[in-house]
Amino acid sequence: MLAAEIEPADAPGRRRSARAAVALDARIDRGGMDRALCRVVDLSVHGARLETYSALRRGATIWLTLPQIGEIIADVAWATDFVAGCEFHAPLTQASFDALVDLDETLRLQ
Template structure:
């Protein structure tokens, strides 16, 4: 919310969403209108690449039989579309087509989506392969 402007030696100061903003002015002769957008920083440690890959996973040491779709991926994790509930902290094995199985742990789950963190980060080559396959 904007506060009352204060004349500060030719500068007008406003408090906008808890931040100080200063603008030049000349004793009420000029008018200023501004729109401020607050962007929340991402909680992710790295950007995720979009993907659309059908995959399989197995939970708690079971074979990779359940179907899922990888929605996006980074070196350290992926967001999955799943067809059943995956409880937090569940250990899964994610099997991509023509790829080795990846160990991961579920870090969030909501409305048929789950985020998992890989036990070992993907190499640049593995990440590029997954990205190309998902955007082919």
């Protein structure tokens, strides 16, 4: 008989920082080559999960323009079809993170 411990993927302590489910429109710039709209659907101070209209490549550097925050540089950590996860070069401040979560809540109430 085999025994194994199974740990949930989102177990407490596995992530560097808290994440928030959001739905924020943003823009991606790939180093001046092209610009595309996207939606931020998951956010932390260290990165975000994006839904895109054009495929991103793992390892690519992007400039992500977030509402109220402006442009931040990020690397694509993973990508499948039109969903990608990116890691910010510099973490968001807690105040910026809170402002984006508050903006999402305000938009959902409208």
